[in-house]
Amino acid sequence: xxxxxxxxxxxxxxxxxxxxxxxxxxxxxxxxxxxxxxxxxxxxxxxxxxxxxxxxxxxxxxxxxxxxxxxxxxxxxxxxxxxxxxxxxxxxxxxxxxxxxxxxxxxxxxxxxxxxxxxxxxxxxxxxxxxxxxxxxxxxxxxxxxxxxxxxxxxxxxxxxxxxxxxxxxxxxxxxxxxxxxxxxxxxxxxxxxxxxxxxxxxxxxxxxxxxxxx
Amino acid sequence: xxxxxxxxxxxxxxxxxxxxxxxxxxxxxxxxxxxxxxxxxxxxxxxxxxxxxxxxxxxxxxxxxxxxxxxxxxxxxxxxxxxxxxxxxxxxxxxxxxxxxxxxxxxxxxxxxxxxxxxxxxxxxxxxxxxxxxxxxxxxxxxxxxxxxxxxxxxxxxxxxxxxxxxxxxxxxxxxxxxxxxxxxxxxxxxxxxxxxxxxxxxxxxxxxxxxxxxxxxxxxxxxxxxxxxxxxxxxxxxxxxxxxxxxxxxxxxxxxxxxxxxxxxxxxxxxxxxxxxxxxxxxxxxxxxxxxxxxxxxxxxxxxxxxxxxxxxxx
Numbered sequence: 001x002x003x004x005x006x007x008x009x010x011x012x013x014x015x016x017x018x019x020x021x022x023x024x025x026x027x028x029x030x031x032x033x034x035x036x037x038x039x040x041x042x043x044x045x046x047x048x049x050x051x052x053x054x055x056x057x058x059x060x061x062x063x064x065x066x067x068x069x070x071x072x073x074x075x076x077x078x079x080x081x082x083x084x085x086x087x088x089x090x091x092x093x094x095x096x097x098x099x100x101x102x103x104x105x106x107x108x109x110x111x112x113x114x115x116x117x118x119x120x121x122x123x124x125x126x127x128x129x130x131x132x133x134x135x136x137x138x139x140x141x142x143x144x145x146x147x148x149x150x151x152x153x154x155x156x157x158x159x160x161x162x163x164x165x166x167x168x169x170x171x172x173x174x175x176x177x178x179x180x181x182x183x184x185x186x187x188x189x190x191x192x193x194x195x196x197x198x199x200x201x202x203x204x205x206x207x208x209x210x211x212x213x214x215x
Numbered sequence: 216x217x218x219x220x221x222x223x224x225x226x227x228x229x230x231x232x233x234x235x236x237x238x239x240x241x242x243x244x245x246x247x248x249x250x251x252x253x254x255x256x257x258x259x260x261x262x263x264x265x266x267x268x269x270x271x272x273x274x275x276x277x278x279x280x281x282x283x284x285x286x287x288x289x290x291x292x293x294x295x296x297x298x299x300x301x302x303x304x305x306x307x308x309x310x311x312x313x314x315x316x317x318x319x320x321x322x323x324x325x326x327x328x329x330x331x332x333x334x335x336x337x338x339x340x341x342x343x344x345x346x347x348x349x350x351x352x353x354x355x356x357x358x359x360x361x362x363x364x365x366x367x368x369x370x371x372x373x374x375x376x377x378x379x380x381x382x383x384x385x386x387x388x389x390x391x392x393x394x395x396x397x398x399x400x401x402x403x404x405x406x407x408x409x410x411x412x413x414x415x416x417x418x419x420x421x422x423x424x425x426x427x428x429x430x431x432x433x434x435x436x437x438x439x440x441x442x443x444x445x446x447x448x449x450x451x452x453x454x455x456x457x458x459x460x461x462x463x464x465x466x467x468x469x470x471x472x473x474x475x476x477x478x479x480x481x482x483x484x485x486x487x488x489x490x491x492x493x494x495x496x497x498x499x500x501x502x503x504x505x506x507x508x509x510x511x512x513x514x515x516x517x518x519x520x521x522x523x524x525x526x527x528x529x530x531x
Contacts, residue, residue: 073436076445084429161411162432170430173412176346179369 004184008175015171016192022088022157022167023196027150029093034100035135041105044126052101059098064156067091072163084164092160096153103149107142108134140211147204151197168192267512269322270505272329274337283489285358286331295333297324298343298351298360298482302433305458305514307362309342316340318458322510323380323498324361327481330497349373352484359494360482363455365414375487377494378480379526380502384473385415386453390441391466396448398471402426405447408437415451418475434459442466452477453520460518469520478526495528 005012041052059067071091072084082090111134119129161170168189175185280286289295299320301309306318321340328338343351343360351357352374363383366376387407389396396402408429409416419428429446431437437449438459449456453473460467481498483491501507502525511522 073439077443162436164430166430170411173346173410174417175412177412177414177417179367179372181373182346182350 001184001187004175004180005188008171008180011171011174012168012188012192014166015168015189016195018165018167019154019157019169019192020196021085022092022160022165023150023154023200025089026092026096026153026157029089030096030100030153031146033093033097035104037097037101038104038108039130041101042108042130056098056101059095060102062095064091064095065159065162067095068159068163088157088160088163088165092153092157095156096149099149099152100146103142103145104135104138106145107138107140110141111137143204143208143211147201147208150204151200154193154197154200267509267516269513270326270509272325272335272501272506274329274334275332278330278332278493280331280489280493283487283493285355285484285487285490286493288355289331289333289358294337294339295328295331295359296339296341296357297328298348298357298362299324299340300362301340301342302435303363303455303458304462305517306454307340308458317514319381319454319510319514320361320363322506322514323481324359326501326506326510327359327361327494327497330500331493348482352482355484358490363452364480364482365452365477366480370482373485375483375485375491376480377483377491377498378528379478380481380498380507380528381454381479382523382526383452383454383477383479385418385450385475385477386456386473387470388438388441388449388456388459388467389447389470390444391468393447393468393470396470399423399474401471402448402450406445407448407450408440408446409450410434410437413451414477415475419450438467454479454515457515457518457520460520461515464517464519469518492530495530499528 037052037055040048041056043049043052068088068091072087075082075087115133115137116129119133124132157167158169161167161173172182172185172189176182278286299316300307301316303318303320307316307320308318309316324338324340325335328335341351341357343357343362348360348362348364349370352360359377364376365383366379370376387396387398387402396405402423403425404427406427406429407419407423408431409419411430411432416428416430419426429437429440431440434449434451434455437446440446441449442463449459453469456469460469481494483494507525508522516522
């Protein structure tokens with residue numbers, strides 16, 4: 001059981017760093033993209049709203065593996081060549097952003113309509129009232145669901161290993177091939193994921209506490 | 216009204232995505248059924264005019280293996296359960312239409328079964344993922360495993376092997392018109408693809424630092440990248456590569472001498488030496504009577520590569 005981690009320390013660390021990198025980059029990209037799509041969905045401009053709805057319905061309802069296939073195999077055929085890590089970021093962030101968008105939109109729904117009306121009566125534009133009045137309040141309510149989504153994203157990142165990206169789950173294949181018992185290999189990989197996801201949970205819980213307001 | 220139009224837009228978009236995805240994945244897939252059925256009946260366009268035919272096996276009667284738990288269990292069950300692969304063309308591959316598996320490894324499994332007294336209709340092939348082979352054998356989920364299973368010391372701690380029945384070695388699969396790559400000394404600066412975690416991949420990464428590696432989950436993704444010029448070669452055991460070349464001999468070929476040695480064995484439960492001896496005997500008998508060679512010619516031989524020498528069995 002311990003020999004798995006002793007003999008494969010470098011490999012596990014390499015995979016762990018890979019997952020961590022994907023998590024950080026995809027987390028940032030999908031949060032930004034998700035917020036943008038959410039803004040589209042609630043915007044007063046109909047084509048933007050249609051775009052937001054289409055985006056969410058398309059990417060929320062397509063299996064992530066299929067999106068990975070489309071990106072990692074489709075893009076090179078269209079002569080759009082990036083590194084496979086970048087392909088993984090594109091696939092995973094596009095997918096996660098659809099869910100983030102919905103979490104933010106549900107947060108926006110918790111903000112009393114009077115807030116937006118008040119902002120408008122002060123002469124603020126849509127962008128101003130969204131970014132300065134509505135989103136800061138919506139974000140508070142959206143922290144718990146976004147937390148779940150980000151943790152789900154960490155686990156989803158395992159799919160990237162099928163497409164030339166080194167991450168934690170992918171290292172299991174090499175260790176099992178080298179004859180280590182799969183049960184112990186998977187146990188250590190689970191530990192690796194738990195380290196990442198539990199620290200995220202803790203950070204999010206702290207954030208939630210900090211942002212909490214008495215209503 | 217607003218609701219309805221947005222649903223329609225989403226629907227169209229989904230269809231569009233599925234359309235493109237299917238187009239990309241579907242085109243190479245379409246070769247599979249034709250290729251694999253062609254193989255079992257002797258593929259058209261096989262080298263040398265007459266299509267080689269698979270050998271037939273007569274099941275032995277009155278087989279008794281005293282003291283073999285595996286055999287007794289199979290006997291009372293009335294059939295053998297054999298672990299195999301179903302995604303390796305011409306080694307162990309499943310025809311999606313008929314559900315039948317075929318290939319060189321499958322033939323080896325049938326030879327053994329015949330000498331144990333089980334006809335081809337008394338074998339249940341079970342697809343076992345590589346990561347799960349040892350567990351399946353230790354738990355007795357399968358009676359034996361035939362599927363590009365390399366004999367090595369680490370694995371011998373958990374399971375035992377009969378064989379080797381084939382000596383494979385890491386080799387290179389390239390496009391038919393490739394001239395620059397002729398063997399392992401010519402892959403410097405090239406992009407070579409192999410499967411995630413595999414021994415050949417580890418070998419490439421450790422011993423060929425000037426070669427770029429690309430890693431996918433399966434060899435079929437590698438072969439697809441090869442056909443679409445994304446990589447210059449695919450590298451793994453020559454047996455696996457020959458299977459892909461046999462499936463598509465017009466566009467693919469195997470080049471160079473194998474540069475590692477992998478002894479393929481039949482995976483067995485560790486505690487059953489009686490069964491192990493019976494499997495070794497069966498292998499020996501069918502290697503001697505020419506079935507082995509016939510099975511090779513009708514499967515991997517369709518790649519255009521000649522049969523290697525039959526390895527000597529190691530009985531321990």
